[in-house]
Every structure is written in structure tokens, then in C-alpha cells.
Amino acid sequence: MSEAAALQRTPLNEVHRASGAKMVDFGGWDMPVQYSGLVDEHNTVRKGVGVFDVSHMGEIEIRGPEAFQLVDYATTNAVAKLKEGQAHYSGLLYEHGGFVDDILVHKVSDTSYFLCVNASNQDKDFAHIQSLNTFDCEVEFAGPKYAQIAIQGPKALGVAQKLTDTELSSIKYYWFRDGEFAGVTARIARTGYTGEDGFEIYTAPEHAVSVWKAIMDAGKEEGIKPAGLGARNTLRLESKMALYGHEIGASISPLEADLAWIVKFDKGNFVGREALLKQREKGLSRKLVGFEMRGRGIGRDGYEVLLDGNAAGWVTSGSPAPTLGKNIGLCYLPIERARAGEKIEILIRNQAVEAETVPTPFYKRPQ
Amino acid sequence: MNYPENFRYTKEHEWVSLEGDTATVGITFHAQSELGDIVYVDLPKVGANLEIGKSFGSVESVKAVSDIYAPISGEVTEINETLADAPEKLNEDPHGAAWLIKVKVTSPDEFNNLMPVSDYQSYVGAES
Numbered sequence: 001m002s003e004a005a006a007l008q009r010t011p012l013n014e015v016h017r018a019s020g021a022k023m024v025d026f027g028g029w030d031m032p033v034q035y036s037g038l039v040d041e042h043n044t045v046r047k048g049v050g051v052f053d054v055s056h057m058g059e060i061e062i063r064g065p066e067a068f069q070l071v072d073y074a075t076t077n078a079v080a081k082l083k084e085g086q087a088h089y090s091g092l093l094y095e096h097g098g099f100v101d102d103i104l105v106h107k108v109s110d111t112s113y114f115l116c117v118n119a120s121n122q123d124k125d126f127a128h129i130q131s132l133n134t135f136d137c138e139v140e141f142a143g144p145k146y147a148q149i150a151i152q153g154p155k156a157l158g159v160a161q162k163l164t165d166t167e168l169s170s171i172k173y174y175w176f177r178d179g180e181f182a183g184v185t186a187r188i189a190r191t192g193y194t195g196e197d198g199f200e201i202y203t204a205p206e207h208a209v210s211v212w213k214a215i216m217d218a219g220k221e222e223g224i225k226p227a228g229l230g231a232r233n234t235l236r237l238e239s240k241m242a243l244y245g246h247e248i249g250a251s252i253s254p255l256e257a258d259l260a261w262i263v264k265f266d267k268g269n270f271v272g273r274e275a276l277l278k279q280r281e282k283g284l285s286r287k288l289v290g291f292e293m294r295g296r297g298i299g300r301d302g303y304e305v306l307l308d309g310n311a312a313g314w315v316t317s318g319s320p321a322p323t324l325g326k327n328i329g330l331c332y333l334p335i336e337r338a339r340a341g342e343k344i345e346i347l348i349r350n351q352a353v354e355a356e357t358v359p360t361p362f363y364k365r366p367q
Numbered sequence: 368m369n370y371p372e373n374f375r376y377t378k379e380h381e382w383v384s385l386e387g388d389t390a391t392v393g394i395t396f397h398a399q400s401e402l403g404d405i406v407y408v409d410l411p412k413v414g415a416n417l418e419i420g421k422s423f424g425s426v427e428s429v430k431a432v433s434d435i436y437a438p439i440s441g442e443v444t445e446i447n448e449t450l451a452d453a454p455e456k457l458n459e460d461p462h463g464a465a466w467l468i469k470v471k472v473t474s475p476d477e478f479n480n481l482m483p484v485s486d487y488q489s490y491v492g493a494e495s
Binding site for chain 1: 428
């Protein structure tokens with residue numbers, strides 16, 4: 001294999017390498033895929049607290065008198081519903097209704113919005129939003145301004161609280177506050193991609209190492225561990241959170257991806273609205289649905305799904321689910337069969353293996 | 368990691384030890400470490416014929432599935448049944464208790480052509 005273009009590194013790259021993490025090329029970024037072991041890290045986040053370097057994620061800032069108009073036009077969710085200090089999950093779509101990306105929109109103020117976007121999509125997202133900007137506001141590519149560290153798990157609140165005077169229990173799920181964290185200026189958001197309670201800390205890259213070390217120290221008694229992209233993937237899959245390039249992409253609409261809840265048709269015009277309305281009117285032809293393996297094997301990403309012996313769809317993500325002790329996955333199926341309780345087969349290395357569609361999410365944290 | 372001196376190794380990270388005309392085949396410490404938590408091991412049936420370089424089974428971890436290639440030609444005389452119920456043994460003892468198969472080899476020369484431990488160690492060193 002030839003050496004590809006130099007991989008991008010987060011400010012924590014050396015910390016990961018020094019700790020013996022296994023590193024992989026993730027969409028052009030040199031990222032830790034695991035430290036102590038995927039399953040161990042997964043269970044640590046479910047039962048205790050784990051910490052993730054997610055500094056590869058992109059940020060885009062939109063500021064100006066008409067920032068609201070641009071964000072509301074560019075995204076599918078209803079930005080008018082957001083209060084200052086609140087965030088929501090949303091879609092950034094093409095006119096044809098497929099995803100440019102899935103994103104988090106944070107409302108900093110009436111004239112300032114902060115978007116968290118996927119690492120490998122950030123250039124594309126930025127160009128896309130800029131191309132839509134006929135409004136009185138500025139779009140800034142802000143990825144280089146931020147490191148992002150996620151503290152996740154039932155013990156995340158207790159650990160994070162040791163590092164800030166901000167009363168974290170008063171920040172509700174999907175709200176955020178700007179304050180001091182581990183001695184530096186940070187944006188503290190109660191968000192995550194694991195299905196657990198937790199926080200995502202945005203801070204300047206030069207503070208990333210000290211914040212990371214402060215978190216590891218603060219969590220020592222609680223048995224905190226760093227967790228990699230491997231555990232991040234199994235955690236988000238159990239909670240049925242979409243991953244760009246798998247459940248969603250340019251040729252898939254939010255309606256098909258079972259994400260109709262992020263599309264607010266009645267909010268007014270937005271990019272992709274016409275196409276989605278048409279799709280809804282005509283009726284969907286396929287939809288995302290969860291499955292559990294019944295036979296021996298794991299239906300993995302890209303594997304064919306059979307209905308009555310015929311090719312009918314494909315697996316978008318599939319993996320053992322460490323919390324559940326089952327092999328689970330998500331797949332696209334023709335709409336008339338895209339519901340729980342269907343017997344399906346998954347073609348695993350040329351063998352049709354039995355599986356069954358099931359309700360999702362596969363895992364929901366105890367409230 | 369200490370790789371046994373008397374084993375021979377492949378670029379695909381299998382190991383072979385030879386006693387008489389019976390070879391024991393497994394995957395290396397490096398292979399299991401790259402794969403991570405192993406959840407399934409698929410092995411051929413006793414009596415199957417292996418051809419050097421051809422896939423004869425697979426090892427699947429939480430994050431990926433990986434083919435295992437025959438490091439040597441011959442007939443499978445025994446498979447490690449314990450791995451069906453305890454695939455995690457491959458993470459714990461890949462050079463010992465978690466051997467995969469035993470093979471009656473057709474041509475012992477194939478064994479001599481595989482990498483000795485020193486070559487394999489520098490190969491793994493260069494790869495990581």
C-alpha cells in the first residue's frame with residue numbers, strides 16, 4: 001500500500017500513542033480505535049464512565065443578524081424551537097432530499113449558532129452552507145478552533161462536576177453552557193453519541209491535553225477509562241444512532257432513515273423540503289429497520305438481506321452488542337416488510353443466516 | 368511479545384509448528400491483537416484438504432471478520448473444538464491452548480519456506 005496523504009491529528013494524538021492505543025485511519029484522521037479493548041471500553045461507558053477524544057469532529061459557526069434564517073433554511077429541524085443554550089439533532093440535506101450530513105445545532109444566541117458536524121464531511125458541509133448563504137450573516141469554518149472531549153456514562157456527571165463550578169445537573173439533556181472547565185474556557189454540552197448520560201466539552205486545542213489529563217485524574221476513583229472509536233460505534237449502534245456513510249448518506253432521505261422526527265415540514269421552507277414532501281406523498285419504497293441474528297454469525301455493513309430467499313436490502317451496520325449479548329444490526333428493507341417481527345436472512349460469506357427484525361432502539365438507558 | 372522460536376510464520380499472521388508430519392496451525396499474538404475481542408472462529412471439518420495460501424476459515428472479532436489462510440498444504444486431522452464455545456481463548460493464548468487445527472502435511476518443505484521467528488518479528492515490527 002502506498003502512503004496516503006498525511007493523516008490529520010487531533011491535539012491528543014501523542015497522548016493516545018503514549019498510552020498504547022491502537023490507531024487507525026478514520027476518514028483521513030489518525031484516531032484511537034481502542035485502548036484496553038473494545039468490549040471493556042464499551043462496558044465501562046455503560047456502567048461507569050469513559051472518555052473519548054472526538055476532536056476530529058468539525059465545527060461551523062454562523063453569526064449575524066440573519067443567522068437564524070440561514071440555519072433554519074439549511075437544516076431540517078425547527079431552529080425556532082431552540083432556546084438560547086439548547087441544542088438539537090438535525091439534517092443538512094441536498095435539494096433532492098439526501099443527506100449532506102447529520103449535525104448538532106446549538107443556539108448560542110439569536111444571532112449566533114454553533115454546528116457540530118462529522119469530521120470527514122466538514123469541508124463539504126462548510127461549502128454547502130456557504131453556497132446557501134444569501135443572508136446577512138457569516139459562516140465560519142471553526143474546526144481548527146476546537147478540541148472536543150466526550151465524557152460518557154452513568155458516572156460522567158459526578159466526574160465532570162469535580163472540574164467545574166458550573167452546576168452540571170442543571171444542564172438538561174441536549175442543553176449546553178459556556179463556562180470554565182478544568183481551569184480553561186469551555187463549552188459544556190450535555191450531549192453524546194453513546195446512549196448514556198454525559199457531556200461533550202469543546203475547548204481550544206491548546207488546552208486539550210490538560211483537560212484530558214484532568215478528566216482522567218478526576219475519574220480515577222470511578223475507574224474512568226479512555227474509549228476509542230470501536231466502542232463508540234457499538235455504543236451508538238445499540239442506541240440506534242445513525243452513522244453517516246452507513247445508515248445515512250447522499251442517496252438516503254431522513255424519512256427512509258427513520259428520522260422523520262428531525263424533519264419539521266410545517267416550519268417553512270428548507271433545503272430538501274419539496275423532495276421530501278413528494279417522497280412522503282408517493283410513499284416510501286424502503287426504510288431502516290433493526291434486526292437480531294437468530295443463526296450463528298454477524299450481519300455486517302454492506303451484507304445483503306434476503307426476504308423469502310430473494311435479495312431485498314442491505315445491512316448498514318452490524319455488530320455484536322456487548323450490553324445485550326446478541327448480534328444486532330440495522331438494514332434497509334422494502335417498506336411493506338420494514339417492521340418488527342419479520343423473518344429475514346442475511347448473506348454472510350455466501351451463506352444465508354437467519355435473523356429477525358426487532359423494535360429499536362436495541363438499548364435504552366435506565367432513567 | 369515473545370514468539371515461540373520453533374514456530375514458523377506467514378505474512379498473514381498464522382503460525383505453524385511441526386512434529387513429524389503433523390503441523391499445528393494457529394494465528395499469532397499480533398493477529399489477535401489487531402482483531403481485538405474475538406467472538407467467532409470458523410474452522411474446516413476434519414478430513415478437509417488445505418491448499419497453501421487458500422482461505423480455510425475465519426476469525427471474527429467485534430469489529431471485523433478476517434480470513435485465515437492455510438500456511439501449509441495437507442489434510443485436517445483435528446480441529447480445536449473448545450474455540451466454538453470459548454473463542455475469547457484466542458485473545459488469551461493464541462500460541463498455546465488456542466491453536467486452530469492440526470494438519471497432516473503433504474510437503475514438509477513448505478514448512479521450511481515459512482518465516483522463522485526473527486523474520487516474523489521484524490516483519491511485525493515494520494508493520495506496526
